[in-house]
Amino acid sequence: MLNTATKTEASDAPQDLTDGFHLVIDALKLNGITTVYGVPGIPITDLGRMMQAEGIRMLSFRHEQNAGYAAAIAGFLTRKPGICLTVSAPGFLNGLTALAHATTNCFPMILVSGSSEREIVDLQQGDYEEMDQLAVAKPLCKAAFRVLHAADIGIAFARAIRAAVSGRPGGVYLDLPAKLFGQVMDAEAGRKSLVKVIDAAPAQIPAPSAVKRALDVLKSAKRPLIILGKGAAYAQADDAIKSFVEKSGAPFLPMSMAKGLLPDLHPQCAGAARSTVLKDADVVMLVGARLNWLLSHGKGKTWGEAPKKFIQVDIEPREMDSNVEIAAPLVGDIGSCVAALLDAMGGNWPAPPSDWLNSVKTKRDDNVAKMAPRLMNNNSPMDYHGALGVLRTVIKERPDAILVNEGANTLDLARGVIDMHQPRKRLDVGTWGVMGIGMGTAIAAAVETNKPVLCVEGDSAFGFSGMEVETICRYNLPICIVIFNNDGIYRGTDVNSAGSDPATTVFVKGARYDKMMEAFGGVGVNATSPDELKRAVNAAMDSGKPTLINAVIDPAAGSESGRIGNLNPQSILKKK
Numbered sequence: 413m414l415n416t417a418t419k420t421e422a423s424d425a426p427q428d429l430t431d432g433f434h435l436v437i438d439a440l441k442l443n444g445i446t447t448v449y450g451v452p453g454i455p456i457t458d459l460g461r462m463m464q465a466e467g468i469r470m471l472s473f474r475h476e477q478n479a480g481y482a483a484a485i486a487g488f489l490t491r492k493p494g495i496c497l498t499v500s501a502p503g504f505l506n507g508l509t510a511l512a513h514a515t516t517n518c519f520p521m522i523l524v525s526g527s528s529e530r531e532i533v534d535l536q537q538g539d540y541e542e543m544d545q546l547a548v549a550k551p552l553c554k555a556a557f558r559v560l561h562a563a564d565i566g567i568a569f570a571r572a573i574r575a576a577v578s579g580r581p582g583g584v585y586l587d588l589p590a591k592l593f594g595q596v597m598d599a600e601a602g603r604k605s606l607v608k609v610i611d612a613a614p615a616q617i618p619a620p621s622a623v624k625r626a627l628d629v630l631k632s633a634k635r636p637l638i639i640l641g642k643g644a645a646y647a648q649a650d651d652a653i654k655s656f657v658e659k660s661g662a663p664f665l666p667m668s669m670a671k672g673l674l675p676d677l678h679p680q681c682a683g684a685a686r687s688t689v690l691k692d693a694d695v696v697m698l699v700g701a702r703l704n705w706l707l708s709h710g711k712g713k714t715w716g717e718a719p720k721k722f723i724q725v726d727i728e729p730r731e732m733d734s735n736v737e738i739a740a741p742l743v744g745d746i747g748s749c750v751a752a753l754l755d756a757m758g759g760n761w762p763a764p765p766s767d768w769l770n771s772v773k774t775k776r777d778d779n780v781a782k783m784a785p786r787l788m789n790n791n792s793p794m795d796y797h798g799a800l801g802v803l804r805t806v807i808k809e810r811p812d813a814i815l816v817n818e819g820a821n822t823l824d825l826a827r828g829v830i831d832m833h834q835p836r837k838r839l840d841v842g843t844w845g846v847m848g849i850g851m852g853t854a855i856a857a858a859v860e861t862n863k864p865v866l867c868v869e870g871d872s873a874f875g876f877s878g879m880e881v882e883t884i885c886r887y888n889l890p891i892c893i894v895i896f897n898n899d900g901i902y903r904g905t906d907v908n909s910a911g912s913d914p915a916t917t918v919f920v921k922g923a924r925y926d927k928m929m930e931a932f933g934g935v936g937v938n939a940t941s942p943d944e945l946k947r948a949v950n951a952a953m954d955s956g957k958p959t960l961i962n963a964v965i966d967p968a969a970g971s972e973s974g975r976i977g978n979l980n981p982q983s984i985l986k987k988k
């Protein structure tokens with residue numbers, strides 16, 4: 413039902429009118445968008461109020477970047493664009509990092525920002541929060557639009573939604589100047605101006621010849637490997653992907669956010685033998701995974717000497733040959749591609765050679781066995797493995813809980829240790845390795861899925877979005893935050909020998925992050941041993957009460973930059 417604003421007092425004959433505020437709300441509702449993440453202020457404060465009144469859930473954050481990260485991950489989880497709503501210039505800029513993050517990660521998101529008066533902004537006459545936001549946003553997203561007339565709001569949202577979710581998904585910017593909201597128009601004409609987007613992300617069917625080529629290459633493999641990326645998780649084609657991997661018989665490697673697409677404990681999972689399979693495979697099939705830095709660009713030491721052929725399944729044709737030659741490009745949406753592959757494989761697909769399967773299994777079992785005792789230690793203060801051993805069991809016992817994870821050592825070690833059992837349950841820093849996604853991601857995960865959330869945070873990582881613990885308490889969300897508190901970035905032991913300031917990587921020693929949660933009525937716990945941690949996390953996950961556990965980690969336990977220390981630039985000149 414279309415909203416109608418109050419009638420004009422000036423006209424004699426009462427006329428049903430609507431306005432920009434209501435057309436925005438109606439455009440969202442018509443397209444099934446019922447949740448918005450944002451921060452209020454001029455010119456969108458009333459819009460937020462009206463959204464609430466009209467049944468749209470508007471979650472009000474403490475900083476737009478966190479609302480933006482929430483919108484981005486909502487897009488990943490739901491395949492609908494997540495909406496972030498901000499005020500002009502500074503609010504817009506705060507949301508922009510998340511928009512760029514969404515674009516980089518191929519998450520559908522729309523940043524909707526109010527903006528100041530065009531006439532003044534374009535003459536640069538110094539308006540309130542003056543900025544040419546459209547120009548600033550353009551290089552950071554798939555598409556950017558500005559709406560000047562209320563009658564165009566419907567078409568603008570349709571364009572934004574379609575741009576965000578079709579083809580390779582990504583971020584879209586929608587600029588709504590303040591004057592737009594108060595523009596009135598005839599309600600019936602307004603209703604007719606709205607557009608319901610039909611088939612927003614149409615299937616993109618792969619060419620049969622490309623399917624055949626991909627299968628021919630896969631069949632020729634002596635040592636095949638399938639790599640699943642978060643594009644495969646996004647596709648929500650879980651059953652087909654599982655059937656395909658199982659039918660192929662090949663070892664598979666999940667990228668971070670594809671963990672759980674097939675369970676990490678699946679017999680074909682080569683997660684614990686990563687370096688071996690990357691080096692030794694002769695045919696590598698990428699499904700929704702890109703050959704970017706996370707896979708060492710498909711070349712170099714990580715990939716070993718053995719010549720390799722790549723098969724790549726991706727919706728974006730230009731992804732092919734981005735870093736190395738792709739012998740069999742398969743372009744289409746992942747659901748359609750995998751369905752076509754399964755179809756064309758027939759009933760008697762040959763198993764890969766058993767010497768390959770056995771060597772992967774041996775390596776994997778060895779690595780798992782080596783790790784096992786470290787995960788059972790009960791040291792106090794804790795090391796990463798002792799604490800993560802506990803959390804691994806928590807997730808094993810609650811496979812439908814969502815794990816959010818950021819940090820350096822806290823990220824890299826948790827990714828390796830905590831097995832995932834279901835698709836789209838692990839949400840993390842994504843392609844950029846960005847710190848600050850934590851609280852926004854946890855909030856959207858709880859809101860969009862109604863599942864309990866375990867949020868495993870480095871103490872530095874947490875600091876980027878920590879104020880949102882108030883938001884978590886305010887909305888009473890079932891989120892348990894565990895802070896791996898090692899007093900700093902990577903480690904808490906650095907010393908600045910040249911002056912009285914602390915070293916750049918260390919924080920206040922013995923900080924009690926749990927007290928932050930208590931300040932807002934949540935549960936705070938200080939845990940100094942794996943046993944204490946286990947009790948506290950289990951209690952939080954069972955109660956669903958907002959909880960923050962300060963897990964005291966040995967400040968010397970971490971290593972520089974976690975697992976990616978090699979990316980730090982080096983000089984032949986000696987360090988001071």
Ligand SMILES: Cc1ncc(C[n+]2csc(CCOP(=O)(O)OP(=O)(O)O)c2C)c(N)n1
Nearest residue numbers: 819820821822847870871872873900901902
């Ligand atoms: C937005 C952003 N700023 C800075 C960084 C650089 N950075 C990478 S990891 C990290 C924090 C690591 O410390 P912590 O979260 O405490 O994890 P730990 O290694 O100590 O477990 C920082 C600041 C980044 N990745 N993203």
Ligand SMILES: [Mg+2]
Nearest residue numbers: 870871900901
């Ligand atoms: Mg730390």
